[in-house]
Amino acid sequence: MREAIEQGYKAALKARDQRRTATLRAINAAIKDRDIDARGRGKGPLGNEEILVLLQKMVKQREESLAIYAHAGRDDLAIVEKEEIDILNEFLPTGLSDAEVGEAIEAAIAKTGAAGARDMGKVIASLKADYPGRIDFGRASARVKAALGS
Numbered sequence: 001m002r003e004a005i006e007q008g009y010k011a012a013l014k015a016r017d018q019r020r021t022a023t024l025r026a027i028n029a030a031i032k033d034r035d036i037d038a039r040g041r042g043k044g045p046l047g048n049e050e051i052l053v054l055l056q057k058m059v060k061q062r063e064e065s066l067a068i069y070a071h072a073g074r075d076d077l078a079i080v081e082k083e084e085i086d087i088l089n090e091f092l093p094t095g096l097s098d099a100e101v102g103e104a105i106e107a108a109i110a111k112t113g114a115a116g117a118r119d120m121g122k123v124i125a126s127l128k129a130d131y132p133g134r135i136d137f138g139r140a141s142a143r144v145k146a147a148l149g150s
Contacts, residue, residue, distance in 0.1 A: 001048045002031065005091060019080070023087045030054055052092065052133040059088045096134050104131055105140065105147055117148050 005027055012020035034054060035045045046054070066081040096104060108126040112119060123144050127135055 001051045001091065005031075005051075008090070019083050020087055023084045027055065027058065027088070027091075030058065049132050055088055055092055056133060059085055059092070062088070093133050095136070096131065101135055101140055101143065104135065105144055109144075109147060114148055117145065120144055120148055123148070 005024060009021065009024040009028060012024055031046060031051060031054065034050070038044065038046060062081045062085045066078050066085065069075075069078040069081060104127060105123070108114075108123045108130070112122040112126050114120070114123050120141070124137065124141060127140060127144075128137065
C-alpha cells in the first residue's frame with residue numbers, strides 16, 4: 001500500500017496535478033508521523049491494515065468537513081474536500097453493499113457461535129479480521145446488535 005501511494009505521488013508530481021500531489025503528500029506525512037510514533041513505542045513501521053485505518057480516518061474527516069462546507073454554502077471548499085475524498089478512496093478497498101454486510105454479519109455470527117448481546121464483541125472482531133476496511137463498523141455494530149436480538 002505504501003508503494004502504491006508513493007507511485008501515485010510521483011505520478012501526480014510529473015503530471016503537475018496540484019490537488020492530487022497535495023493530498024498524497026498529506027497521506028505520506030500522516031504515515032510518517034505514525035511511523036515515528038510507533039518507533040517511539042518500540043514498534044515497527046505501520047502495516048497495510050494500519051495504513052488502511054489511517055486512510056479511512058482521513059476520508060471520514062474530509063466527509064465531515066464537506067458536510068460543514070456544503071451547509072455553510074462554501075461550494076469552493078466543498079469541491080476541494082470532495083476531490084480529496086475521491087483521491088483517498090482510490091487507495092481503499094471497495095466497501096461491501098448493504099446486502100453483503102448482512103451476509104457477512106450472519107456468517108460471523110455463525111462462525112463465532114454468538115448467542116446474544118454479550119457476544120457482540122466476538123462478532124465485530126471477526127468482521128474486522130475478515131473484512132478490514134470494507135465495512136463501516138459504526139453502522140455495522142447496530143446491525144450486529146439487532147441480529148443478536150438485543
